[in-house]
Amino acid sequence: MSHTAELIAVGTELLLGNIANTDAQMLSRGLSALGINVFYHTVVGDNPQRLRAAVELARSRADIIITTGGLGPTCDDLTKTVLADCFGKQLVFHAPSARRIEAYFQRFHSNHPMTENNYQQAMLPDGCIVLDNDWGTAPGVAFKVDGTHVIMLPGPPRECSAMFTHRVLPYLERLAEGAIVSRTLKLFGIGESTMEAQLRETMNAMTNPTLAPYAKEGECELRITAKGDSPAAALALIEPVEAHLRTHFGPLVYGVDVPSLESVVFALLKEKGLTLGCAESCTGGLVAKRITDLAGSSAVFRGGVVSYATTLKHTLLGVDPGLLEEYGAVSQPVARAMAQQARQVLGCDLAIATTGVAGPDPDDRGNPVGLVYIALATPEDTWVRQIHLSMGRERIRHIAASHGFDLARRYLTGLPLDSSPALTEEKSS
Amino acid sequence: MSHTAELIAVGTELLLGNIANTDAQMLSRGLSALGINVFYHTVVGDNPQRLRAAVELARSRADIIITTGGLGPTCDDLTKTVLADCFGKQLVFHAPSARRIEAYFQRFHSNHPMTENNYQQAMLPDGCIVLDNDWGTAPGVAFKVDGTHVIMLPGPPRECSAMFTHRVLPYLERLAEGAIVSRTLKLFGIGESTMEAQLRETMNAMTNPTLAPYAKEGECELRITAKGDSPAAALALIEPVEAHLRTHFGPLVYGVDVPSLESVVFALLKEKGLTLGCAESCTGGLVAKRITDLAGSSAVFRGGVVSYATTLKHTLLGVDPGLLEEYGAVSQPVARAMAQQARQVLGCDLAIATTGVAGPDPDDRGNPVGLVYIALATPEDTWVRQIHLSMGRERIRHIAASHGFDLARRYLTGLPLDSSPALTEEKSS
Numbered sequence: 001m002s003h004t005a006e007l008i009a010v011g012t013e014l015l016l017g018n019i020a021n022t023d024a025q026m027l028s029r030g031l032s033a034l035g036i037n038v039f040y041h042t043v044v045g046d047n048p049q050r051l052r053a054a055v056e057l058a059r060s061r062a063d064i065i066i067t068t069g070g071l072g073p074t075c076d077d078l079t080k081t082v083l084a085d086c087f088g089k090q091l092v093f094h095a096p097s098a099r100r101i102e103a104y105f106q107r108f109h110s111n112h113p114m115t116e117n118n119y120q121q122a123m124l125p126d127g128c129i130v131l132d133n134d135w136g137t138a139p140g141v142a143f144k145v146d147g148t149h150v151i152m153l154p155g156p157p158r159e160c161s162a163m164f165t166h167r168v169l170p171y172l173e174r175l176a177e178g179a180i181v182s183r184t185l186k187l188f189g190i191g192e193s194t195m196e197a198q199l200r201e202t203m204n205a206m207t208n209p210t211l212a213p214y215a216k217e218g219e220c221e222l223r224i225t226a227k228g229d230s231p232a233a234a235l236a237l238i239e240p241v242e243a244h245l246r247t248h249f250g251p252l253v254y255g256v257d258v259p260s261l262e263s264v265v266f267a268l269l270k271e272k273g274l275t276l277g278c279a280e281s282c283t284g285g286l287v288a289k290r291i292t293d294l295a296g297s298s299a300v301f302r303g304g305v306v307s308y309a310t311t312l313k314h315t316l317l318g319v320d321p322g323l324l325e326e327y328g329a330v331s332q333p334v335a336r337a338m339a340q341q342a343r344q345v346l347g348c349d350l351a352i353a354t355t356g357v358a359g360p361d362p363d364d365r366g367n368p369v370g371l372v373y374i375a376l377a378t379p380e381d382t383w384v385r386q387i388h389l390s391m392g393r394e395r396i397r398h399i400a401a402s403h404g405f406d407l408a409r410r411y412l413t414g415l416p417l418d419s420s421p422a423l424t425e426e427k428s429s
Numbered sequence: 430m431s432h433t434a435e436l437i438a439v440g441t442e443l444l445l446g447n448i449a450n451t452d453a454q455m456l457s458r459g460l461s462a463l464g465i466n467v468f469y470h471t472v473v474g475d476n477p478q479r480l481r482a483a484v485e486l487a488r489s490r491a492d493i494i495i496t497t498g499g500l501g502p503t504c505d506d507l508t509k510t511v512l513a514d515c516f517g518k519q520l521v522f523h524a525p526s527a528r529r530i531e532a533y534f535q536r537f538h539s540n541h542p543m544t545e546n547n548y549q550q551a552m553l554p555d556g557c558i559v560l561d562n563d564w565g566t567a568p569g570v571a572f573k574v575d576g577t578h579v580i581m582l583p584g585p586p587r588e589c590s591a592m593f594t595h596r597v598l599p600y601l602e603r604l605a606e607g608a609i610v611s612r613t614l615k616l617f618g619i620g621e622s623t624m625e626a627q628l629r630e631t632m633n634a635m636t637n638p639t640l641a642p643y644a645k646e647g648e649c650e651l652r653i654t655a656k657g658d659s660p661a662a663a664l665a666l667i668e669p670v671e672a673h674l675r676t677h678f679g680p681l682v683y684g685v686d687v688p689s690l691e692s693v694v695f696a697l698l699k700e701k702g703l704t705l706g707c708a709e710s711c712t713g714g715l716v717a718k719r720i721t722d723l724a725g726s727s728a729v730f731r732g733g734v735v736s737y738a739t740t741l742k743h744t745l746l747g748v749d750p751g752l753l754e755e756y757g758a759v760s761q762p763v764a765r766a767m768a769q770q771a772r773q774v775l776g777c778d779l780a781i782a783t784t785g786v787a788g789p790d791p792d793d794r795g796n797p798v799g800l801v802y803i804a805l806a807t808p809e810d811t812w813v814r815q816i817h818l819s820m821g822r823e824r825i826r827h828i829a830a831s832h833g834f835d836l837a838r839r840y841l842t843g844l845p846l847d848s849s850p851a852l853t854e855e856k857s858s
């Protein structure tokens with residue numbers, strides 16, 4: 001039997017536009033991976049009558065209702081009260097949750113006493129399944145009444161996402177019949193529309209597994225999802241499709257079910273016992289920031305120089321001032337020298353360097369916005385990629401940093417480095 | 430008369446979680462600034478029956494319906510067809526829009542011929558106001574039937590946002606009576622629950638203006654919103670409240686209607702003709718990244734050193750190896766020396782330094798996760814703040830970097846720097 005879920009986000013801050021409803025995106029992605037239909041999202045404010053109307057409507061057309069938000073200690077947090085009432089349940093004091101909230105306070109708020117309001121968070125619908133919240137104070141809740149599953153999650157995206165992964169998924173997986181498995185290929189160096197054009201016919205002909213392309217921040221993802229009687233059966237359907245796609249896209253595929261390009265580079269460096277460093281101009285610390293976002297990165301990352309001012313490229317990195325004079329800071333020879341000098345100065349095996357024009361204006365030599373040189377220096381050789389992106393400052397910086405990681409990934413896996421993928425596409429539909 | 434708007438986003442990609450409904454956030458913010466109530470957002474897929482149900486429901490409870498999405502050439506003009514039908518209108522060919530679409534294609538898609546589908550975008554409800562789209566191909570539409578205003582906008586956020594600002598706002602301003610104005614105070618160094626506890630009674634007693642607190646990423650915001658007959662009248666209601674809050678929270682308020690701490694530091698540096706640099710350990714490039722996120726930052730930012738490996742603190746920054754030996758890399762004296770050396774090595778007026786344990790494990794001297802020293806070196810003196818945060822790696826890094834900017838902000842505005850705010854709270858609601 002196929003299930004239909006409906007999402008209700010509760011919070012006046014959403015209706016005022018203070019925040020976007022990213023919880024709905026996260027939940028929708030997770031539900032669709034389970035093969036659960038989602039036909040509507042609703043956002044409603046901190047108003048009992050309007051929340052009740054949204055719940056009654058959802059109940060009439062879905063068998064799973066998931067709410068986000070409105071579980072906090074302040075008086076306008078009304079989700080539990082309204083939902084309990086709609087489904088004929090009483091709120092009762094749940095002592096273990098009260099103990100958890102107390103413990104959470106002792107750990108994180110030692111200078112703030114708990115208030116009576118916080119105990120309100122331990123009032124839960126009778127007979128519900130309590131979804132312990134290890135990421136905040138408000139417990140989540142699940143119950144089933146007359147064939148409708150009701151799940152209530154806290155609103156802050158960090159908590160909501162952790163609660164969904166660790167508490168709700170196991171609950172929903174029991175509802176699903178058979179198994180749904182998906183694998184996501186990650187690609188760098190191809191635009192979404194090119195990828196889609198190459199796959200359109202294949203995709204339209206597929207029913208199980210299905211193939212879904214996504215584009216984000218200069219990368220592409222291809223998610224293969226299969227339904228089978230067991231996880232093994234579903235996986236068996238995925239494997240030939242995955243093999244075909246890997247052959248088709250070759251070195252553009254940087255990983256499967258991996259979080260990011262930098263995580264792949266991190267794992268490869270660790271495996272090979274090599275170290276990384278960077279010299280950044282236009283990316284201004286972003287390469288270093290992205291690699292040090294990863295826990296344990298100190299095992300492979302030596303450090304970096306952000307030589308934003310041109311003189312620092314000489315004084316700190318030791319780039320030949322003659323090169324800077326002759327070619328300018330944004331040039332192929334300077335990118336090369338920055339990477340090579342970074343290896344020396346930082347004492348690392350591999351060094352990524354970036355120099356370019358992130359915008360909003362061209363540089364003083366007339367180099368256009370979006371022109372970036374990205375170099376990788378290694379014990380064997382140095383490679384430089386030139387890209388020219390027509391997009392905003394933030395995306396230029398992000399994609400330039402990704403190119404640095406892509407060069408390192410290619411070097412560490414023995415792939416050719418001389419090809420410079422032209423990644424100038426932008427989604428616009 | 431006060432108006433109520435309801436937003437309906439059309440697109441299966443939203444229900445699959447491929448994208449977040451950021452259009453709704455943008456529109457909600459704009460509508461609330463006009464004093465137009467928004468009580469519901471709905472997201473519905475590319476399905477005529479379900480869109481019709483959402484429209485009929487919206488019509489029963491709002492007098493302004495704004496749809497986003499479903500105007501593209503590939504979706505069979507679902508939105509226009511359904512909405513025209515619901516409101517008893519015919520779709521008729523609008524020649525000027527067809528000419529605009531042709532011109533747009535010639536300009537941006539010279540390599541793609543226009544298809545018949547594109548002409549479909551020029552089929553518009555009879556008697557409607559056409560909202561010319563200068564940012565894409567699909568024109569927007571507005572019409573009024575039996576007291577209900579219907580506005581349809583394209584889905585891509587860039588187009589939707591431009592269309593709202595340039596086409597819809599003038600339309601809605603004619604409907605609105607009175608004015609709503611809001612100002613947002615930004616605070617650093619106080620937790621949300623402390624702030625709320627201090628304001629609870631005041632807030633509960635207020636009706637116009639109202640006061641809304643928010644917490645995000647280690648900072649707090651206080652939005653004051655007032656309704657008046659004119660913008661000036663609304664502002665006059667805000668001013669005494671703002672003055673009171675500024676006095677109450679004193680140096681914790683770092684700005685009003687400003688985007689971020691770093692943007693305040695950037696503006697102050699620019700105003701005073703001073704430069705900034707940084708030496709980062711646990712923040713690993715994040716201080717540099719955040720300041721270079723700002724367009725024009727090269728005017729004030731010299732560069733930075735990410736001395737992730739301990740030896741680089743000596744070789745690259747010139748920190749006395751004796752200090753490193755005696756106190757360890759995560760220590761008050763090393764933070765101080767890093768900032769002072771960064772001033773020398775980078776040739777900047779102010780230098781921010783960070784050294785700490787971002788986690789997931791304590792360092793080799795047994796310093797606990799979340800312990801961070803943040804230093805600011807200036808021509809006059811050097812200050813070091815010690816913080817200890819019980820949270821995840823990403824938030825520790827973010828908040829540590831924010832402390833660096835806060836020190837710089839305090840120095841640049843002549844505030845005392847010796848107080849070290851204990852910022853260990855976390856929002857959870």
